[in-house]
Amino acid sequence: MLKKIPKWNLVLLVTLISEIVIFGLINPRFWNMNVLLNSFNDFIGIAIIAFFVTFVIITGGIDISGGSIIGLTSVVAGISSQVMGLNIWLAVVLAIVVGGLCGLLNGLFIAYAKVQAMVITLGGMLLYSGIALVLVGISGASTYEGISGFSQGFINLANGKLFGILPHSVVLFIVVFIIAYILLHRTRYGRYIYLTGINQNAAEYSGIDTRKIITSTYVLSGLSAGLAGVILTSYLGSARADFGGEYLMPILTAIVLGGTLITGGKGGVVGTALACIIVGFLKLGLQMGGVQTQYIGLAIGLLLIISVAFLGIPNFKSNVSRLLGMKKSRGGNLNA
Amino acid sequence: MSKIIGFMKHREFRTVAFLIALFLIVGLVNSDFISIGNIQNSLKNSLLYIVLAVGMSFVLLTGNIDISVGGVVGLSAAVSGMIIRDGGSIILAVIAAIAIGAFIGLINGLGVTKLKISSFIMTLGMNEIVRVIQVIYTDGQWVENLPETFKKISQLSFLGINSLAIIVIAAVIVVHLYLSNSKSGRYFAAIGDNEDGSILIGIPVNKFKVLSFVISSVCASLAGLIFASQIGFISTTAGLGIEMTVIAAAVLGGVSLSGGIGSVIGASIGAIIMTSINSALVFLKVPAFWNAAISGSLLIIIVVTDVLIARRANKKAKTERLNARISNLQEEV
Numbered sequence: 001m002l003k004k005i006p007k008w009n010l011v012l013l014v015t016l017i018s019e020i021v022i023f024g025l026i027n028p029r030f031w032n033m034n035v036l037l038n039s040f041n042d043f044i045g046i047a048i049i050a051f052f053v054t055f056v057i058i059t060g061g062i063d064i065s066g067g068s069i070i071g072l073t074s075v076v077a078g079i080s081s082q083v084m085g086l087n088i089w090l091a092v093v094l095a096i097v098v099g100g101l102c103g104l105l106n107g108l109f110i111a112y113a114k115v116q117a118m119v120i121t122l123g124g125m126l127l128y129s130g131i132a133l134v135l136v137g138i139s140g141a142s143t144y145e146g147i148s149g150f151s152q153g154f155i156n157l158a159n160g161k162l163f164g165i166l167p168h169s170v171v172l173f174i175v176v177f178i179i180a181y182i183l184l185h186r187t188r189y190g191r192y193i194y195l196t197g198i199n200q201n202a203a204e205y206s207g208i209d210t211r212k213i214i215t216s217t218y219v220l221s222g223l224s225a226g227l228a229g230v231i232l233t234s235y236l237g238s239a240r241a242d243f244g245g246e247y248l249m250p251i252l253t254a255i256v257l258g259g260t261l262i263t264g265g266k267g268g269v270v271g272t273a274l275a276c277i278i279v280g281f282l283k284l285g286l287q288m289g290g291v292q293t294q295y296i297g298l299a300i301g302l303l304l305i306i307s308v309a310f311l312g313i314p315n316f317k318s319n320v321s322r323l324l325g326m327k328k329s330r331g332g333n334l335n336a
Numbered sequence: 337m338s339k340i341i342g343f344m345k346h347r348e349f350r351t352v353a354f355l356i357a358l359f360l361i362v363g364l365v366n367s368d369f370i371s372i373g374n375i376q377n378s379l380k381n382s383l384l385y386i387v388l389a390v391g392m393s394f395v396l397l398t399g400n401i402d403i404s405v406g407g408v409v410g411l412s413a414a415v416s417g418m419i420i421r422d423g424g425s426i427i428l429a430v431i432a433a434i435a436i437g438a439f440i441g442l443i444n445g446l447g448v449t450k451l452k453i454s455s456f457i458m459t460l461g462m463n464e465i466v467r468v469i470q471v472i473y474t475d476g477q478w479v480e481n482l483p484e485t486f487k488k489i490s491q492l493s494f495l496g497i498n499s500l501a502i503i504v505i506a507a508v509i510v511v512h513l514y515l516s517n518s519k520s521g522r523y524f525a526a527i528g529d530n531e532d533g534s535i536l537i538g539i540p541v542n543k544f545k546v547l548s549f550v551i552s553s554v555c556a557s558l559a560g561l562i563f564a565s566q567i568g569f570i571s572t573t574a575g576l577g578i579e580m581t582v583i584a585a586a587v588l589g590g591v592s593l594s595g596g597i598g599s600v601i602g603a604s605i606g607a608i609i610m611t612s613i614n615s616a617l618v619f620l621k622v623p624a625f626w627n628a629a630i631s632g633s634l635l636i637i638i639v640v641t642d643v644l645i646a647r648r649a650n651k652k653a654k655t656e657r658l659n660a661r662i663s664n665l666q667e668e669v
Contacts, residue, residue, distance in 0.1 A: 062456075109636065115643050116593050118401070118456075122584060123636035130629025137625035249464055252457065262454045294471045301464035308458070309451040 008259040012274040019278060023285030030288055036281070037167050041158065041235055043280040044169040045070060045228035046247055047273065050254040051180040052224040054272045055217040057255055058184075058197045060264030061110060061117035063218060065102065066225040066251055068129035070244025073099045073229030075132045078147035078239025081154075083139050088154045096226035102128050103222020107215030132241035146240035150233075158235035172231065173273075176224070180269045183220075193217060197264035253300060254279060257307045279303070347590035347642075348602040354638070355609050362616040369619040378612050380490075380498050384562050385607035387504060388582040389589070390511055391555025393603040394548040396586055397515075399528035399595025400448060400455035402549060404440065405556040405582060407466030409575030412436045412560035414470050417479040417570045420486050433557040440466060441553030445546030455549075463579070471572055479570040490565040500562065512600050524548060528595025584635050585610045590642070 024031040049066040056063045073095040081091035102124065109120045139147075160168045184190040195203040196210045203210050225244075233239045258275035260267025279300060286296050363370035388405055395402040415436060416429035440462065447458040492499045514521040523544050527534045534541050564570055583593075589606025591598030613634065614627050622630075 109640055113640050113643055114647075115640055118593050119587050119639050120636060122580060122587075123632050123639065125580065125632070126584065126628050126635065127632030130625075130627065130632050133625040134629050137623055249460055252460060256457055262457060294476065295468055297464045298468040301461040301468070304461035304464075305447065305453060305458060308453045308461075309447070 009268075009271050009274060012258070012271060012278060016274060016278050016281070019281050019285060023281070023289065026285070027288045030285060035284075037170050039280055039284045040167060040169040040173055042283070043250070043276055044158075044173055044235075045232045045244065046250045046254060047173055047276040048176050048224050048228045048231070049221065049247065050251045050258075050272050050276055051176055051269050052217070052221040053251055054180070054255050054258070054260050054267060054269050055184060055193055056117075056221050057260050057262060058193050058264055058267050059214050059217050060197045060200065061214065061217070062262075063103075063106065063117070063121050063221045064248050064252075065106060065121040065124035065128055066221060066228075067244040067247035068125045068132070069099050069102050069222055069225035070229040070232060070247065071241045072102065072128045072132040072135075073226040074233040074239045074243045075135050075147070075241050077230055077233050078150075079135055079139050082147050082149055082239075088151055092154075092230050095230050096223055099226020099229065100219050100223040103219040103225070104215070106222065107218030110218065111211040111214040129241065129245070136241045146238035148238035150237060154234055155237055156234075158231050169231070169235075176227075177269065177273050184269055189213075189216075194265065197266075199265075249304075250279065250300070253304045256304060262308075347597075348599060348605065350642070351589050351602055351605045351609070355605055355612070358609065358612060358616060362619055366619045366621075369616065374615070374619075376498065376501075378608065378615055379501050380566075381615070382608045382611040383498075383501055383504050384559050384566070385578075385582060385585055385611055386508065386604045387555050387559040387562060388578065389585045389603040389607040390508055390600045391552035391559075392582050392586050393591050393598060393600045394524055395455070395552045396583075396591045396593060397524040397528045397595060397598060398545050398548045399531065400545065400548065401583070401593065402444065402459045402552045402556075403456065403579050404444060404459040404462040404466060405552060405559075406575040406577060406579040407463040407470070408437055408440055408553050408556035409560040409563055409578060410570070410573070411440075411466050411470040411473070412557035413564040413570045413574050414474050414479050416561055417482055417564045418474070420564075421479060421482055426486060426489075430561060433561050434554055437554040437557030438550050441550035442546065444553065445549035448549065449542040449545050467576075474570075474572065476572060478572065479564075482564065482568055486565055487568050490562065508600055508604050515600060520544075525596050525598075528592075528597075530596070581610055582607070584631070588635060588638055 020030070020036075029035060049070075053063050053066055076098045077088075077091045077095035080086040080094055081088045086094070106117075106120055106124050109115050110117045136147075156168075158168055158172075162168060162171050184193065192203065192208050192210075192213050195206070195208060196213050200210050203213075229243065232243050236243075254275045255267070255272050256262060257279065258267065258269075258271030258273070260271065282299060282303070283296050286299060287293065291299075359370055359375075368374060388409070392402055392405065412433040416433040419429040419432055420426060444455070444459055444462055447453045447462075448455045451458075490498075490500055494502060515524065516522070523534070523539050526539060527541050527544055531541060560575070563574060567574075585606040586598070586603040587593060587606070588609055589598070589602035589604065591603050591606075610631060613631055617624070617627055617630065
């Protein structure tokens with residue numbers, strides 16, 4: 001049974017448990033179940049996007065536009081419901097669809113025009129956050145205060161609790177995780193994603209329309225960013241164009257720390273989910289331990305680099321020995 | 337004639353043509369835009385981005401990427417700004433900035449080459465770390481009250497042209513000549529074009545990769561000095577998000593993100609375009625909130641068109657070769 005679980009996920013699980021134990025010893029309030037469950041609110045947006053950007057990265061691409069799609073969809077939901085007077089739930093659907101369209105635009109250029117994913121999503125990042133600013137500017141709402149005044153039903157979407165115990169963010173985390181897990185690990189579609197990432201040409205020869213597969217992963221990532229935008233709007237009770245602007249780094253941290261290879265072909269959403277919780281609890285624990293918020297970036301940055309140093313290479317041991325000068329390498333490694 | 341056609345095929349030529357078209361079109365609407373004063377202003381405003389784009393080109397040429405430049409700009413500006421504010425000499429500040437840049441670049445380079453961390457992740461993490469160090473170092477305060485003598489450096493002019501601009505342009509030309517004509521300069525593009533091949537012909541690949549990161553970071557720290565001198569104060573978020581603009585500028589100027597293709601002159605023109613778009617919108621009386629949307633869509637349109645043009649040219653060349661071969665065969669028969 002234990003052998004079936006990938007080694008890295010086991011490492012992550014152990015890390016998570018030891019994190020809970022250590023932070024609990026420093027500040028016993030950390031063991032309060034409510035505190036832990038409520039902290040999901042802080043990273044639910046990151047987690048939702050990270051699940052589906054994992055798909056993108058497994059195909060060998062990258063999507064850095066997720067954070068700015070959050071801002072756009074938040075503004076779309078806010079303007080269509082508060083300024084144009086659309087029903088709030090229709091506005092939510094509209095916002096998620098807009099997120100999907102942004103992803104579709106990314107995907108079409110990347111898969112069909114074969115432009116580098118990084119360039120297109122970089123342009124997309126500027127474009128989507130730009131459109132969000134334009135929408136706010138045209139609607140006449142204040143950029144800093146945002147659009148507020150949502151109905152209680154919508155606010156409840158992120159702030160409510162299921163049966164009075166489970167915060168909706170935890171429920172959402174689990175639901176989206178299960179959807180992503182089934183899509184990636186239990187369907188033919190998921191296998192095609194891996195095949196595309198391992199060797200796109202081979203996948204193409206075996207009759208997989210890799211262009212469709214690649215486009216679809218970007219659409220999924222866009223849709224999830226749309227959902228995250230809606231959730232964030234509901235959680236904070238206002239719609240702003242700059243929501244999600246700082247999410248690029250946490251999203252990639254979660255994915256890479258979760259064991260997904262940045263070059264594609266290997267990884268999974270279980271690792272991403274565990275990594276999201278680890279980073280979220282790390283932030284919470286450091287805050288409760290009295291570390292100032294602005295210093296926490298240091299821990300996350302180090303975590304990112306160190307985890308990749310351990311992970312990104314198949315045999316870390318040999319690299320360490322080479323670092324220590326036991327085996328001299330001349331210039332480079334052909335098998336790298 | 338063939339020389340002219342050959343020149344027109346250069347990627348830089350298309351970028352320059354775009355820049356000139358941008359100035360002419362905006363100039364038609366508002367003639368103030370093509371006045372000497374505004375052109376000089378555009379150049380002055382883009383100096384910071386030119387310096388960053390030149391450094392970034394080195395890293396991009398080797399097939400890597402450097403996300404940490406924004407953080408380095410902030411940190412070096414803050415450190416050197418504090419030295420100058422507290423009465424230290426300007427030379428000391430410059431040395432401190434360069435040392436910071438070189439050190440961060442060295443760590444980036446070693447992480448990428450020795451630990452085999454993907455450059456995207458390595459520099460992304462580094463960016464975060466450097467930002468925190470800046471906050472710790474400045475205690476979360478803005479660095480203000482820089483002396484007038486320091487601020488004047490960016491205002492000096494020679495024969496009516498900003499002297500800093502002259503230095504930067506001269507440096508860009510020198511760097512371009514180094515990259516395109518000298519043996520070691522061509523290694524950077526060679527590594528990005530074919531890393532395995534470069535190893536096989538004996539290029540010290542890792543050494544040059546580390547060097548590219550060091551150059552990029554040193555350029556970023558020099559840009560930090562320019563930033564401090566031009567703006568006159570350094571906020572805790574100085575340089576935030578600048579890396580994406582710089583990468584976009586380099587890509588606009590024809591530097592390929594997959595490595596091996598591009599020139600520093602192209603990247604510099606890309607930087608001028610990125611900053612000119614913003615001022616063009618002001619002259620067109622377009623509200624400022626359109627800036628990001630227009631830069632983003634221009635980036636996508638230009639890059640996609642460029643890829644499509646290049647692919648079509650490749651296809652055409654292939655058919656021509658094939659046709660030539662067929663006609664050769666027919667002649668022989």
